Amino acid sequence: MSTPAPHRPSDDGREGPLPEARAWNIVSTLLAGLITFGGIGLLCDHFLGTSWLVLVGLLAGTALAFYLIWFRYGTR
Amino acid sequence: MSPLVLAAGEGFTPPGPEDFWWPIVGSDASNWTLTRPAVVALFSVALIAWFFLAATKRRSIIPGKLQFVGEGAYGFIREGVGRDLIGSKDFRRFMPLLFTQFTFILVNNVFGIIPLIQFPTMSRIAFPIGLTVLTYVVYHTVGFRKKGFVGYLKDLVPPGLPTWIVPFIFLLEFVDKFITRPLTLSLRLFANMFAGHLLLLVFILGAEHMILDLGPALKVAGILSGVLAVVMTFFELLVEVLQAYIFTLLTALYIGGALAEEH
Numbered sequence: 001m002s003t004p005a006p007h008r009p010s011d012d013g014r015e016g017p018l019p020e021a022r023a024w025n026i027v028s029t030l031l032a033g034l035i036t037f038g039g040i041g042l043l044c045d046h047f048l049g050t051s052w053l054v055l056v057g058l059l060a061g062t063a064l065a066f067y068l069i070w071f072r073y074g075t076r
Numbered sequence: 077m078s079p080l081v082l083a084a085g086e087g088f089t090p091p092g093p094e095d096f097w098w099p100i101v102g103s104d105a106s107n108w109t110l111t112r113p114a115v116v117a118l119f120s121v122a123l124i125a126w127f128f129l130a131a132t133k134r135r136s137i138i139p140g141k142l143q144f145v146g147e148g149a150y151g152f153i154r155e156g157v158g159r160d161l162i163g164s165k166d167f168r169r170f171m172p173l174l175f176t177q178f179t180f181i182l183v184n185n186v187f188g189i190i191p192l193i194q195f196p197t198m199s200r201i202a203f204p205i206g207l208t209v210l211t212y213v214v215y216h217t218v219g220f221r222k223k224g225f226v227g228y229l230k231d232l233v234p235p236g237l238p239t240w241i242v243p244f245i246f247l248l249e250f251v252d253k254f255i256t257r258p259l260t261l262s263l264r265l266f267a268n269m270f271a272g273h274l275l276l277l278v279f280i281l282g283a284e285h286m287i288l289d290l291g292p293a294l295k296v297a298g299i300l301s302g303v304l305a306v307v308m309t310f311f312e313l314l315v316e317v318l319q320a321y322i323f324t325l326l327t328a329l330y331i332g333g334a335l336a337e338e339h
Contacts, residue, residue: 032251036251064241068245
């Protein structure tokens with residue numbers, strides 16, 4: 001294509017991605033928190049014979065995901 | 077008992093996953109059976125190739141119709157997805173991947189509601205998985221190349237976190253980037269296309285059955301179902317375009333994330 005890129009005022013000096021674009025990652029971070037620590041809880045339940053660690057894992061995973069989201073997108 | 081099962085008792089076969097199995101050459105479930113989605117996918121490739129060859133054949137400053145549409149689509153992905161999500165420094169070398177993915181998914185999705193073709197290729201999960209594998213390999217390769225093996229893994233965790241929490245965040249981020257992302261990327265596309273096609277089948281087959289086989293009161297319901305099928309078809313068009321866009325957007329986002337320094 002020989003068409004030049006249209007002038008975009010928002011480009012001023014920015015070489016990396018739009019900072020707001022990172023917000024798309026939030027859902028998958030939350031999901032990863034649930035899956036990872038819920039899964040660890042489930043495994044522990046399976047091997048220890050308990051039944052409440054999966055709940056602890058799910059809650060801890062969600063809390064950790066929220067913390068990471070706040071730290072990464074909220075503080076900077 | 078669900079209403080669908082009850083209806084099945086009256087001579088109506090509700091649509092199900094078996095409606096997505098369309099062998100053309102060979103009918104057993106062997107690996108070499110030529111199926112309808114495979115033919116549709118091949119046709120889409122030929123169609124896209126023809127379109128862009130035709131659109132770029134006679135280029136001029138004042139674009140013709142084909143050139144206008146082709147350049148419009150390319151510009152949309154280039155500016156709105158590539159540049160915004162990867163950044164103006166690196167996005168150019170990923171444009172072939174992004175634009176191919178977008179056009180391939182878009183055409184195959186929209187085929188779901190084109191008369192006679194009427195099959196969304198992406199409702200067979202192998203297609204989304206194949207596309208996702210490509211995205212997955214590309215963004216991890218790009219990340220490992222740019223930051224080195226240790227550097228890429230180190231970069232999963234944002235600096236400045238309290239030390240005790242770092243291992244947990246690392247685990248979380250590792251699972252996110254290596255497991256959740258490909259899983260959600262392929263399942264989102266597959267599930268949207270699968271569910272959308274099934275929904276249309278329910279409305280259309282339901283309308284046909286009620287109008288042709290049942291009493292006057294249900295004939296009215298059947299007509300209503302038919303009207304809703306048309307409405308849902310337009311809704312499907314929206315979903316199909318949106319899913320093609322989202323898949324491309326997320327590919328660009330993952331590549332951009334793998335290239336960007338965490339700071």
